[in-house]
Amino acid sequence: MDGSIGIRLISRYNFTINPVKKEIHFVPNKTYHYPMDFVLGGYLMGYDTDGTLRIIAKVNNALCLHKLTVL
Structure with a gap:
């Protein structure tokens, strides 16, 4: 299996990697219940x-989230 998990998503968990059993265990941490990041007025907002609540990045095009300018 191959894949990628974003840092903003994975930061909501404490995790343990067991390479012998090829397992990853995730346990929600204190940020788990914070609202997910969102776009408002041309800015990507999120909770630290x-x-x-903080501005994470400026969105160059509100409909195109892959064009971000990190602040």
Whole structure:
């Protein structure tokens, strides 16, 4: 299996890797219940680990999220 998990998603969990059994165990941490990132007025907004709402990036085109300028 091949794949990628975004850092903003994986940061919501504490995880343990067991290479012998080829397992990864995820346990939700304190940021698990924070709302997911969202776009508002041309900016990508999200919550930091303290629960403070922050601007993460400026969106060049509100309909095209892959064009981000990280602030």
